[in-house]
Amino acid sequence: MLQSPLFHRHNCDNAHLPGAKHQVRALLALAGKSPISGDLRYGNNHNTQFYNNASEGGRVDQPLLDGSVALHARSVSLPTVSLGGMEFLKDEPFVGSIPSRWKDFFDISEDDVRQI
Amino acid sequence: MIARSPMHRYCIYYYPPSLFLLIMGWFIMRIPYQHVSASRTHLILSTITMPSSRAHLLSMRQSCFSFCCTTSNMTCRNMSCFAKPNMYQPSKRTISKQQYSSAAAAAAATKRKKIPKQLESPEVIYSNNHLLVVNKPAGWKSQPGNGGGSSSSSEIDPKCLLTYLKSQSLGGGSNKDFLIPTHRLDQPCTGVLIFAKNGKAASRVQTAWAKRKIKKTYWVVVEGNSQTTSKRNDKMNGLDMLIKQSTRTKAKNIYKLSAILKSTKGNNRRGNRRTNNNNAGGSVLVKPLPPNYFSLSDENSKDGRVCHIEWKHLRALSGERHLLSVSTDTGKSAFVLFCLVLLCVQYEDSTTWLLYLAFIRLCLTAFAPHALIYVTITSLSSS
Numbered sequence: 001m002l003q004s005p006l007f008h009r010h011n012c013d014n015a016h017l018p019g020a021k022h023q024v025r026a027l028l029a030l031a032g033k034s035p036i037s038g039d040l041r042y043g044n045n046h047n048t049q050f051y052n053n054a055s056e057g058g059r060v061d062q063p064l065l066d067g068s069v070a071l072h073a074r075s076v077s078l079p080t081v082s083l084g085g086m087e088f089l090k091d092e093p094f095v096g097s098i099p100s101r102w103k104d105f106f107d108i109s110e111d112d113v114r115q116i
Numbered sequence: 117m118i119a120r121s122p123m124h125r126y127c128i129y130y131y132p133p134s135l136f137l138l139i140m141g142w143f144i145m146r147i148p149y150q151h152v153s154a155s156r157t158h159l160i161l162s163t164i165t166m167p168s169s170r171a172h173l174l175s176m177r178q179s180c181f182s183f184c185c186t187t188s189n190m191t192c193r194n195m196s197c198f199a200k201p202n203m204y205q206p207s208k209r210t211i212s213k214q215q216y217s218s219a220a221a222a223a224a225a226t227k228r229k230k231i232p233k234q235l236e237s238p239e240v241i242y243s244n245n246h247l248l249v250v251n252k253p254a255g256w257k258s259q260p261g262n263g264g265g266s267s268s269s270s271e272i273d274p275k276c277l278l279t280y281l282k283s284q285s286l287g288g289g290s291n292k293d294f295l296i297p298t299h300r301l302d303q304p305c306t307g308v309l310i311f312a313k314n315g316k317a318a319s320r321v322q323t324a325w326a327k328r329k330i331k332k333t334y335w336v337v338v339e340g341n342s343q344t345t346s347k348r349n350d351k352m353n354g355l356d357m358l359i360k361q362s363t364r365t366k367a368k369n370i371y372k373l374s375a376i377l378k379s380t381k382g383n384n385r386r387g388n389r390r391t392n393n394n395n396a397g398g399s400v401l402v403k404p405l406p407p408n409y410f411s412l413s414d415e416n417s418k419d420g421r422v423c424h425i426e427w428k429h430l431r432a433l434s435g436e437r438h439l440l441s442v443s444t445d446t447g448k449s450a451f452v453l454f455c456l457v458l459l460c461v462q463y464e465d466s467t468t469w470l471l472y473l474a475f476i477r478l479c480l481t482a483f484a485p486h487a488l489i490y491v492t493i494t495s496l497s498s499s
Contacts, residue, residue: 096251
């Protein structure tokens with residue numbers, strides 16, 4: 001049998017690791033250096049390990065008034081889920097309107113973005 | 117010790133020129149990758165989203181760019197842990213009315229002390245006998261406990277959305293309190309959250325999550341840098357750091373950002389605080405990858421997991437803020453699509469090695485990531 005060390009498939013066990021926690025938040029803030037508004041956890045301090053110039057990029061100094069992070073799960077679509085009487089799932093996503101408080105924070109409301 | 121087979125000769129350990137071939141193969145692999153990923157996104161965009169002409173109109177009107185993006189989001193592979201029922205079943209215990217009243221009293225007490233205003237009540241987007249879809253306002257926890265997935269905390273959390281929805285009789289079953297969360301959102305974040313009202317629906321949705329068949333799009337508001345270095349004064353002003361770190365895909369205005377993510381949760385539990393210094397309190401360690409990075413696989417390594425997000429600029433807001441649409445990326449099914457697109461697009465002017473390439477891509481999806489190297493070597497050396 002071929003027992004090459006190149007075949008390590010079964011060592012790559014990905015089913016038992018925890019989820020990619022804070023994936024979007026961490027990637028945008030630390031890799032892209034454009035943190036999400038209100039995200040003091042990742043946006044307040046730059047990861048100086050990889051960047052020499054820490055002053056570059058965006059920065060979050062103030063939390064949003066309600067302590068939220070401006071990350072909104074806009075739509076979720078379940079095209080493969082088949083349930084009785086729910087045939088619309090195939091092509092219609094569930095869309096959640098953006099928080100009403102974004103009007104105060106960013107001057108953007110659902111009416112502005114509905115067409116996008 | 118190890119049985120030798122004829123194929124084994126081509127293995128890197130035994131065949132010195134194979135190292136050269138491997139490097140060559142890697143370079144060849146890199147070139148069409150951008151084409152392919154871009155075409156893939158195009159394809160998906162054309163099938164899923166609305167026509168972009170409307171967005172063009174909008175952009176003309178408001179002199180800022182807005183766009184629709186619903187990229188295929190096969191959520192990160194590790195979300196598959198949600199599919200494990202033992203980890204994600206809510207507590208089955210029924211809560212008596214006394215407990216409820218005491219909990220309400222406790223909640224009122226804590227609210228008086230800590231939270232000046234009440235949490236916004238969630239808006240129900242859809243509900244039938246299978247699913248309950250709510251729009252989670254900020255501040256609610258999507259599950260009991262501290263986000264660790266354990267639902268065994270003895271006290272009832274007043275900020276837990278699951279408990280609240282059950283108490284509002286929005287669940288399924290005879291008691292209207294049977295609800296199973298199928299995914300979660302961070303506490304300060306908002307958006308669509310899907311609950312299942314019976315076991316069948318729960319298992320189907322969770323399977324779809326595990327297979328990364330669910331498309332999820334986030335909208336985020338990011339802070340651009342104020343002192344921008346780019347000369348041109350355009351709509352993306354202030355996002356040049358983000359653009360610099362990202363790979364431009366061929367699809368219009370969609371960028372891809374890659375990094376290696378490593379959760380430091382386990383370290384923290386053991387009292388290892390070393391990672392916190394690098395990371396400003398976040399529990400995720402990020403190692404950015406350069407633009408145009410091509411990974412052989414999205415598998416986990418010891419350093420963490422290669423993660424990609426695709427982002428698209430929707431609109432410039434006041435200040436240096438920008439509204440982006442973000443989706444997490446690339447499941448295996450997307451790779452198969454890569455191959456098909458490659459075959460379709462480049463078949464006419466392609467030579468046989470392009471077909472080879474497609475075949476190799478297919479192999480990547482079908483077999484172990486390391487098999488890719490092997491196939492490259494064997495195919496090149498045999499031709």
